[in-house]
Amino acid sequence: MTTIEKFDSHVTHSYGRMPLVMEAGKGRRCTDENGKEYIDFGSGIGTNCLGYCDEKWADAVCAQVRTLQHNSNYYYTAVQADFAEKLCAVTGYESLFFCNSGAEANECAIKTARKYSFDKYGKGRHNIITLVNSFHGRTMATLSATGQDVFHNYFFPFLEGFINVKANDTDDLRAKLDDTVCAVMLEYVQGEGGVYNLEQSFVDAVFELCAEKDILVIADEIQTGVGRTGKFLAGEYFGKKADITTLAKGIAGGIPMGACLFGEKCKDVLTPGTHGSTFGGNPIACAGGLAVLERLTSDGFLDDVSRKAEYIRNELKKCKEVDSVSGLGMMIGIALKNKKAEDVKAKAMEKGLLVLTAKTKVRLLPPLTITKEEIDEGLRILMEILEE
Numbered sequence: 001m002t003t004i005e006k007f008d009s010h011v012t013h014s015y016g017r018m019p020l021v022m023e024a025g026k027g028r029r030c031t032d033e034n035g036k037e038y039i040d041f042g043s044g045i046g047t048n049c050l051g052y053c054d055e056k057w058a059d060a061v062c063a064q065v066r067t068l069q070h071n072s073n074y075y076y077t078a079v080q081a082d083f084a085e086k087l088c089a090v091t092g093y094e095s096l097f098f099c100n101s102g103a104e105a106n107e108c109a110i111k112t113a114r115k116y117s118f119d120k121y122g123k124g125r126h127n128i129i130t131l132v133n134s135f136h137g138r139t140m141a142t143l144s145a146t147g148q149d150v151f152h153n154y155f156f157p158f159l160e161g162f163i164n165v166k167a168n169d170t171d172d173l174r175a176k177l178d179d180t181v182c183a184v185m186l187e188y189v190q191g192e193g194g195v196y197n198l199e200q201s202f203v204d205a206v207f208e209l210c211a212e213k214d215i216l217v218i219a220d221e222i223q224t225g226v227g228r229t230g231k232f233l234a235g236e237y238f239g240k241k242a243d244i245t246t247l248a249k250g251i252a253g254g255i256p257m258g259a260c261l262f263g264e265k266c267k268d269v270l271t272p273g274t275h276g277s278t279f280g281g282n283p284i285a286c287a288g289g290l291a292v293l294e295r296l297t298s299d300g301f302l303d304d305v306s307r308k309a310e311y312i313r314n315e316l317k318k319c320k321e322v323d324s325v326s327g328l329g330m331m332i333g334i335a336l337k338n339k340k341a342e343d344v345k346a347k348a349m350e351k352g353l354l355v356l357t358a359k360t361k362v363r364l365l366p367p368l369t370i371t372k373e374e375i376d377e378g379l380r381i382l383m384e385i386l387e388e
């Protein structure tokens, strides 16, 4: 039996997988079971932000594995304290809750927003506004929050208490922000929804209207956060700091971790017994996270990410098949004129380049550490496919 046959006979088929058995990776390249090499413009959906098996990151993770791999959250560890302190310092948040994934970080944000409102105003103010075309995760609550009808099938009943507003439609927002609402949840750039940017004027309106009514703003930065856009948080582009920000994907460089960050209003909302996670804040993940933070905050790192992203965007715009380029920084959506994104992805894989798609677009989330030479090599393959 081949690996794919063995896999498919034992793992349920909930993903549309590509026929590639990945064996090892180093830097921005990985190899499959036949030794074929690929340059990676997807970084495991933005998780391997330092690329594959970065030396310093791997050293930190391995050292932690050999020291203390896990303890329950009934005790303290220095590595979790260090990571929490640094993450708050980098983002400007007051406190945080550690979990293991994006969906869990959003679950925590939803619970916290509802409890904040309940503590202060009592029952009846539990609704959360989310945007049409958003994506917030696969658990029952985060699926319910997700503003796309395609996700609202089979699993009825979904959770109550989510109201959808059209992205970038301030009138729709104003009409729905009544006194049953405790929070507005948004992605500054909708990732799974098609790398769709929010407009500054809409983001301004969200923050202004919410501030007037003590409605919380929750920024889902699971995809846009941790340097992906060239800023540590995408909110910095908009000059905004949400009351709650959620992170995951790249936060620990490819080890499962999520975090829910709290500003002044929400820093003490969760009290003993109200929330928890067995693995949340696991020391190995924290060690990986510290290595990520060290690199991202090193001199000029994020400026370099912005420069490289600008370069990729400009190169893409020169291609005749490219209709437009969306996103921010190294979160790149490519709308095509005639070709299908899925076909481009399959052809790119054949030629040794891994890319992602989002709705009808080709999506690039290259490792933040990618070099100019690697960018050129990947773009050459991509352009060849787009222009053939």
Ligand SMILES: *Cc1c(COP(=O)(O)O)cnc(C)c1O
Binding pocket: 100, 101, 102, 103, 104, 106, 135, 136, 137, 138, 187, 191, 192, 220, 221, 222, 223, 248, 249
């Ligand atoms: C990936 C993603 C999630 C879900 O994260 P998981 O780790 O898969 O649970 C939620 N929100 C956004 C914006 C994402 O990109």
